[in-house]
Structures are given as C-alpha cells and as structure tokens.
Amino acid sequence: MSQRGLARLFTLLDGNRNGLIDRSDLDTFAATAGGGASSKAAALWDSLSALDTDSDGVVTREEFVAGADYRAVLASTTALHLSLFDAADADADGRIGRAEWRSITSTLGIPDHEAEANFVAIDSDRDGVLTRDEFLAQVTDLVEGDRDLDAIDVARPPAHA
Numbered sequence: 001m002s003q004r005g006l007a008r009l010f011t012l013l014d015g016n017r018n019g020l021i022d023r024s025d026l027d028t029f030a031a032t033a034g035g036g037a038s039s040k041a042a043a044l045w046d047s048l049s050a051l052d053t054d055s056d057g058v059v060t061r062e063e064f065v066a067g068a069d070y071r072a073v074l075a076s077t078t079a080l081h082l083s084l085f086d087a088a089d090a091d092a093d094g095r096i097g098r099a100e101w102r103s104i105t106s107t108l109g110i111p112d113h114e115a116e117a118n119f120v121a122i123d124s125d126r127d128g129v130l131t132r133d134e135f136l137a138q139v140t141d142l143v144e145g146d147r148d149l150d151a152i153d154v155a156r157p158p159a160h161a
Helices: 003-013 023-033 037-049 061-067 070-088 098-107 112-122 132-144
Strands: 095-097 129-131
Touching (some): 003 061, 003 132, 023 037, 037 070, 129 132
Antiparallel strands (some): 095 129
C-alpha cells in the first residue's frame, strides 16, 4: 500500500489527533465500542508498539509509515471498528436497525440529526438496516477513500462527511 494509505490509517488511529498513537488512543475507542473491543485494542497496540523505534511509549507518524504492515494494521483496525457494530447489534441478528443505531449513537453523545445522516450514508441499499458489509464498506472508505479525516471523530462510528 502507498504511504498515503498508511498515513490515513495513522490518522484514524490517532484518536486525540496529537500526531502520536499511544495505548490511550486505542483504549478510548475500545471503551466507546464496548464488547470485545478491549482485547482487539490490546492486540492492535501490541503490534503497533513494535513500531516504537525510540521506545518512548508512542508511535509517531514517521515510525508508523516506515514500519507498519498495511494489511495487518488494516485488518486489526477493521476488527476494532467492527466491535462497535457488534455492540450496536443488540439482538445479534447481524443487522442494525434505526432503534439499535440510536441506542449506540445516543450513548456516544451523537446528536439525533447527525446520527440519522450517518445511518442514511451507511445504508447503501436503502433498506432501513445496516449490515456488517455496509458498515465495513464505510470503514474501508475512511482508510482508502478521499474524505477529510481531520474532521472525523474516530471515537464515533464511521460518519458521512
């Protein structure tokens, strides 16, 4: 993958946008996602911490781009985001309806109008439910697309910009 793709992944993982990735960036997302996200965040941090060449406890953009395996980090990042989907899927049917979506977005403090816009943007087939594939496509677009990542709060579900 290009340096651009790695740079976009770095931006998504740098939750507080301070130009560094540390364990707290991942823990904050995991706390928001709930469910099995904590173990996925821990596993992702284990792999990312190996990139910390100066052993200062943080991974800089330069360390990340120089040493990250794009496919491995993308897979771990995707798994972490899918934990949010699983947390929202209260009835475990593999789909998120509007009520489930509002439950999780309300918990995250997302205003109703923004939550609805996000739902509509992710619901690509317009059937009124979000599938894992639709959610995954949105996460993939965040990494591989052209959207401005600086405006995205990564502690929230993938949002329509």
